[in-house]
Amino acid sequence: MANYLYKLGDWTYRKRKRVVVGWLAILIVIALAVVSLGMKFNDDMSIPGTPSEEAMNVLNKEFSQSGEKGGQVRLIFKAKDGETLASPSTKRIIESTLKQATKDSAVKEIARPYQTGTISENEKIGYADITYKVEANKVTENSKEKVKEIAETARDKGLQTELAGSVAFSEIEVGGASEGIGIMIAYGVLAFTFASFLAAGLPIITSIVGLGAGILTVLFTTNFMNVQSVSLSLAVMIGLAVGIDYALFIMSRHRQYLAEGFSIRESIARATATAGSAVVFAGVTVIIALCGLSIVGVPFLTTMGIAAAITVFAVLLIAITLVPAVISIAGNRISPARRNRLFSKWNNGDKQNKEANRWGRFIARFPIQIALVCVVLTGIISYPALHMELGLPDNGMKSEDTTERRGYDLMAEGFGAGVNGPLVVIMDASKSNQANQAFSEGIKELGELKNIATITPPMPNKSGDYALLNITPKTGPNDTKTKDLVHALRDKSDELKKQHNLELMVTGSTAVNIDISEKLTEALPQFAGVIVAFALLLLVLVFRSIIVPLKAVLGFIMTLTATLGFAVFVLQDGHFAGLFGVPEAGPLLNFMPVLVTGILFGLAMDYEVFLVSRIREEFMHTGNARKSVLSGLKHSGPVVTAAGLIMIAVFASFIFSGETTIKSMGLAMAFGVLFDAFVIRMTLIPALMILLKKASWYFPKWLDRIIPNVDVEGESLNTTKVKSRERFSK
Structure with a gap:
């Protein structure tokens, strides 16, 4: 891979103006297509095959005139x-x-x-x-x-x-203050990292171009597939974060090569080959994880994943083409790597070990204690996830500043909490010889159930085989007692089938919400299992090790459970809700666990590749496992730290969104990246690798022979003569 990307980097240097003009032309063409066709969002979040969806189909067929x-x-x-x-x-x-x-x-x-x-x-x-x-x-x-x-x-x-x-007045906004705040913080982190305002601005500019290409493509696809409006915000959130990070990695490696004496042309080609290889692998991993959401079998979740994957693919192409081209145009204005005094003081080695910074020496001194602290901390933060409840945010979880929330409260005050989540029940007596009697018996049986405020008289259809009635629970739509009532109605249906040939079918927004939540809860272990297996295969392929992939997957599982635990602690239990601007505590967004699993997997593998690939590169050169960990933390740790801070800033900026869905996703993703980057990748993984020493890199010879070498570290560049004559030329 590295050789191909080396050639691509050299080509972009020579054709830099054409690359820039080409990307601008692509943006214009897609924008014109969007303006011409418009955009058509579809916020349908139903799942075919669920009991409530099947009941809705019967409702539309048998009560077509009464349906809204x-x-x-x-x-x-x-x-x-x-x-x-x-x-x-x-x-x-x-x-x-x-x-x-x-x-x-x-x-x-x-x-x-x-x-x-x-x-x-x-x-x-x-x-x-x-x-x-x-x-x-x-x-x-x-x-x-x-x-x-x-x-x-x-x-x-x-x-x-x-x-x-059903008509929405508070719509999701894209391109507002949230994204602006994230970009400003990201620029500050880049300026601190590069100690250059110009170098800090280039990753921002290129990532915005990539984000624009991705979002315009998603808007274009709304004319041909059902895309939810929330998918756009999710795509912006992920695309902006990874776009800046990918540009950061390539530019950082370019400045390192300049400091080593390479020419601008050779430096760009090598940066594209080495950091670019890691970027391609990381980007493809994120894309596959997002597209992998389709295995859950939920149409709207598949669409969300595809929309985000399109955006990540766009910023990935930008990173390996436009970023080198822009660096080429900047030329000598991008200086070799230099650090500010505060950064250098922390990252410099001591007289005995110049290849280790303070953080590396600290981990090497207390690896057992640090590993135990990480495990205990994960357990404490993950504990609230044991009582996780899922649902869809309704008007009752919106800010009191919105008319929808005030209307929700007024309805509950005047008619009871259940009026905001009525249940639609269809009584099917098509297999009964006496439909009216079956309906009467069914109403009597329903009256015995708990938590029912009112039941409307049954309204039969034209044939008289079906009857429609509305049940208003005593509790709100997201209350566990309402969920119990839905299950009780379906259990009662089994009894009525045997006794009176009468079937009850429950639908309505509340029942649909319950069915979707349960479907996604069932799908989470299956999806997480596929993700874990996929991670093991990928990491074995990249790192040619058995232990390193196992540690990486263990870290991913710890990150996932901690993220869900934190989300439950804040969003569901209401702790620190005021601090994060959460208007009302309630169940977690029902598709959050599955979506967070897919996204965090991709991002976790990003940091794993960028950090551990440098450690492996050092180990292959020296054979010293301990020294390679310390060297990796010293040279790649600062870049991973900056990348993590940028991604946290971008995700955290969405916490300021007025939309509950976007706010909760931003909060969960910001914490997930924080925990994974700094507790798992920068702390636990190095501690475990120091403890295991050379055992971390054990790989059976028979497996080494049959697995292809993807060359993420760019080893082939050091063994082949690729423009080495340019190395000290200007």
């Missing part, structure tokens, strides 16, 4: 103090507000509270449903603005008015 086809906006009203919704003045305000809504030609119908009886028992809270002629995701911004205006008009008259329903 248009998007809905729910206007929720609360009367002033001392008044009720029945008060003449309040009634006039509500009627006047709804009359304004009828002026929108996109509105199909309006269900008024005084006609439908959707008013609380104390008559303080009520709601009206506005149904549109189109689906929720197709309701125009103009219609949304009109609803906001009439709600504001009612508020101006002293009536609290909030919005809810």
Whole structure:
């Protein structure tokens, strides 16, 4: 691999202007295609084959006229103090507000509270449903603005008015303050690492170009496949972080070669061959891990993985082509490696061991104690994961500054917590000779179940073989008691089948959420097992060792459990929620564990390759296992540290997002990288390698003969004559 990348690096040096112009042309072409076709997001997060999805199919088939086809906006009203919704003045305000809504030609119908009886028992809270002629995701911004205006008009008259329903008003934003904060911190880390403002800016610029190419490609694909809007933010989060890191590794190696006396051309070619090989391997690992999400069998998770993989692929191509080209254009303005005084003081060796920095000497002095501390720390942080609960964030987990959250609270106050997560039950008596009697028996049986607030009368379909009813639980949609009720309904269905040939099918957003969460919980061990097996194969191929891959996988498992434990501790249990701006504690995002597993695997392998490949390179030259670990920490440790800090900064910046999904992912990924980079890769792995000494590099000879050599360290460059005549020429 190194020889091919060496030739690529040399070619980009000679054709640097063409490479830059070529990438700009690619960006323009993709941008024009996106402008021409537009973008069409689809936020459907259902899973085919789940009980709730099958029930939804029956609902659409047998109750096509009663099913909601248009998007809905729910206007929720609360009367002033001392008044009720029945008060003449309040009634006039509500009627006047709804009359304004009828002026929108996109509105199909309006269900008024005084006609439908959707008013609380104390008559303080009520709601009206506005149904549109189109689906929720197709309701125009103009219609949304009109609803906001009439709600504001009612508020101006002293009536609290909030919005809810299937039409979203708080949308996910990409390219806002979160990304800006991450980029600023990344620039600061790069400036400190390179001790050069120009050198610090180049990785930022190239990563933004790669990110732009990736995101534009994802936007283009929305016209041909179902892509969720959250996928875009996830792609930005990962693409920006790895893009800066990959550019950092190549530029850092280039400056090291300049310091050794190589010409700019030779230095760029060698940096592309050595650091570029590690970048390609790391990038391909991340891409495979993201695409591997497809084995879970969840369509929306597959789409998220593919969208992120496209972006990583774009920044990977940028790293091995545009980065060398930009460095070539910068020429002598990129100085050889030099460090600031604080950095040098920490990283310099002592008189006895110049190849070790302070951190390496500390680990070498106390390897057993350090390894034990890492294991105990992992156990403590991972412990909360034992009571992990999964779900989908609803309006009740949004900030109180949003109208959706205030509307959610008003509905719970007026009608009970369960009104925000009603269950839709379909009674199937198609196999019964007396359908009406079966329905009556079914209603009696349902009345015996716990945690039910209300049950609507059954509404039969045209054939009379099916009946539809709504059940309102006493508890909220993410409450464990609501989950128990869904399971109780399905268990009751088994009894009714035997006794009355009556089947109960449960659906609705709450049931769908429960089914998705359980499906993903079942898939996590399988996916993690595949990832672990894949990691072992890859690392055996790269490091030609048995022990090193086992340690790397062990470290990955420790990182994963610690990350999930920390996420449960903050997001679910609510500890330090205020510090991280978490508006409301609740279950973890149901696809977070699987997604975090795939992403952290790729990123963990990044740092493993960049650090341990340098250790292996030193070991192959000296045969001294202890010295090779210390040398690797001294030479690659600072770069891995900077890369880790950059990635943490980028992920942490998304904690400031107002969207709960993005906030929780940013928090989990920032902690995951922090733990993996500094506790596992920079601490535990070196300590274990020092303890095991040469045993770390044991590799059976028969296996060595049959496994191909991918040459990530660029050993072939030292054994072949590749432009060595340029080495000290200028």
